Amino acid sequence: MKQPTDTSHRSLEILIHTICWGLFFAFPLFFTQNSDGTIKWKEFMHHCIVPASLCIIFYLNYFIFVPHILFREQTKRFMFVNLATIVIMTIGLRYLNDLHCPPPPHDRPLPPMYIFYLRDLASLIFSAGLSVAICMSKRWSETEAERREAVKSRTEAELKNLRNQLNPHFLLNTLNNIYALIAFDTEKAQQAVQELSKLLRYVLYDNQQMFVPLGKEIDFIRNYIELMRIRVSPQVNIQTQFNIKPQSQTPIAPLIFISLIENAFKHGISPVAPSFINIVISEDNEKITCTIRNSNHPKARTDKSGSGIGLEQVRKRLELVYPEAYQWNRKVSDDGKEYLSTIVIYLNQQS
Numbered sequence: 001m002k003q004p005t006d007t008s009h010r011s012l013e014i015l016i017h018t019i020c021w022g023l024f025f026a027f028p029l030f031f032t033q034n035s036d037g038t039i040k041w042k043e044f045m046h047h048c049i050v051p052a053s054l055c056i057i058f059y060l061n062y063f064i065f066v067p068h069i070l071f072r073e074q075t076k077r078f079m080f081v082n083l084a085t086i087v088i089m090t091i092g093l094r095y096l097n098d099l100h101c102p103p104p105p106h107d108r109p110l111p112p113m114y115i116f117y118l119r120d121l122a123s124l125i126f127s128a129g130l131s132v133a134i135c136m137s138k139r140w141s142e143t144e145a146e147r148r149e150a151v152k153s154r155t156e157a158e159l160k161n162l163r164n165q166l167n168p169h170f171l172l173n174t175l176n177n178i179y180a181l182i183a184f185d186t187e188k189a190q191q192a193v194q195e196l197s198k199l200l201r202y203v204l205y206d207n208q209q210m211f212v213p214l215g216k217e218i219d220f221i222r223n224y225i226e227l228m229r230i231r232v233s234p235q236v237n238i239q240t241q242f243n244i245k246p247q248s249q250t251p252i253a254p255l256i257f258i259s260l261i262e263n264a265f266k267h268g269i270s271p272v273a274p275s276f277i278n279i280v281i282s283e284d285n286e287k288i289t290c291t292i293r294n295s296n297h298p299k300a301r302t303d304k305s306g307s308g309i310g311l312e313q314v315r316k317r318l319e320l321v322y323p324e325a326y327q328w329n330r331k332v333s334d335d336g337k338e339y340l341s342t343i344v345i346y347l348n349q350q351s
Helices: 002-031 041-048 049-068 075-100 114-182 185-204 215-230 259-269 312-319
Strands: 238-243 276-283 287-295 326-333 338-345
Touching: 002 049, 041 049, 049 075, 049 114, 075 114, 114 185, 114 215, 114 312, 185 215, 215 238, 215 259, 215 276, 259 276, 259 312, 259 338, 276 326, 312 326, 312 338
Parallel strands: 238 276
Antiparallel strands: 276 287, 287 338, 326 338
């Protein structure tokens, strides 16, 4: 993918150089025309001596001095080589100018000769400086592109690592649920294993990309919630609402909400107190919103049913996939009986 881009960039660079120097060399044509429109070619060639010297200094720096000396941290050598070349070029310019165009006799005296030397010297130094500036800018641009590519690669590696952690974490929690079912309802446990097989296909195969269609992610969430219904009491009020487009193709990071739903089933259900879980996921053209409200029944410190890494993974993945393009608000009601978690992902701000 990089080769066509580099070739296109190189072609554009050559075109810009050609146009700029072409205009620079063509400028003397305006001063070397006869009254009938013909060109005084000898005079034109004489006027091209200065642009040619500037061009030579520019490309000596562009192709040799800057990349092979300055960029190798040999600053003193670069300054010396440049200065020596410019001085020699300045002397050569004066020699060629006097050779092809000796000063005519004038009634008024000409400026001192050193004025012409200083003028040529300044022009050549400017050409060298321009070349250095362009090379430095080009190098900075390449370095910045490499930095962005490194950040992207690192981000993708971190996301892959998080997904690799999340899959076993999800599987462990689900297996714990099935293990609990086996003790008192074998038939439900068998049904749970069947539901789990559907979920594993998605977890192991369908979520390996950076983004998946929202419709497929919602189907997975529905299946997961149905699996969880098997092990909870019918008295637990579980309500879901999915306000998304039919077979929505809106891209979403896979399994981004599942840890929140796991958390709701873990901390939102009590065997003795009234419990409820309310899950709402909606989308519009600007954002995807996931709101989970559940009764709050915190587990005891001695409860080892979960390692607690799920919500931390959610935070890390949101930072990596949706930097500065999401909001996550979590709170417990004043009476401590209700927990609310809301994630808003802004689609138009994804980078």
